[in-house]
Amino acid sequence: MVNSVEFAKRLGKIMDYYDLSAxxxxxxxxxxxxSISHILSGRNKPSLDFVMKIIQxxxxxxxxxxxxxxxxxxxxxxxxxxxxxxENEPLKTEKPTKEIVKNEVEKSSFELENLTETTNLPxxxxxxxxxxxxxFYKDGSFESFQx
Numbered sequence: 001m002v003n004s005v006e007f008a009k010r011l012g013k014i015m016d017y018y019d020l021s022a023x024x025x026x027x028x029x030x031x032x033x034x035s036i037s038h039i040l041s042g043r044n045k046p047s048l049d050f051v052m053k054i055i056q057x058x059x060x061x062x063x064x065x066x067x068x069x070x071x072x073x074x075x076x077x078x079x080x081x082x083x084x085x086x087e088n089e090p091l092k093t094e095k096p097t098k099e100i101v102k103n104e105v106e107k108s109s110f111e112l113e114n115l116t117e118t119t120n121l122p123x124x125x126x127x128x129x130x131x132x133x134x135x136f137y138k139d140g141s142f143e144s145f146q147x
Contacts, residue, residue: 002067008040010066013073014058029053 015025022040026033031050038044055063060074133145 002045004039004042004045006069007046007067008042010069010073011036011039011054014054014061014066017060017074018058029057 015022018025018028020028022036023033026036029050031053035044035050039046039050051063051066054061054066062071062073062075065071065073131146134142135145136142
């Protein structure tokens, strides 16, 4: 049987580790926000579905540690936090380097020129060249690339 008080403490450790509020944690594992509140307060015990959503969303969380405190958190083989994205959130990747973006721009320009030649598009589209690309990131930062 799961000790609700100890489970709530471990749940709090997970939220602290990932720097998530109760609301954002609930969104991350796709449960109602009240579910988190009720479990943290000790009103409700976690369901199997709730536990499995945590395990699936946070690979650093060991099942036995979450349920009864046995084992370690985070897992030793994966020391850095890497929560899975929300359902409609794209996977986070490293920002592209200017060289990568420049190569992609050149490749796209080349493909566009070839496409124009083979499909008889109006001549104005083949004369257009990419001047600037701006990439906006979800964290509010951006990068600008000029050709």
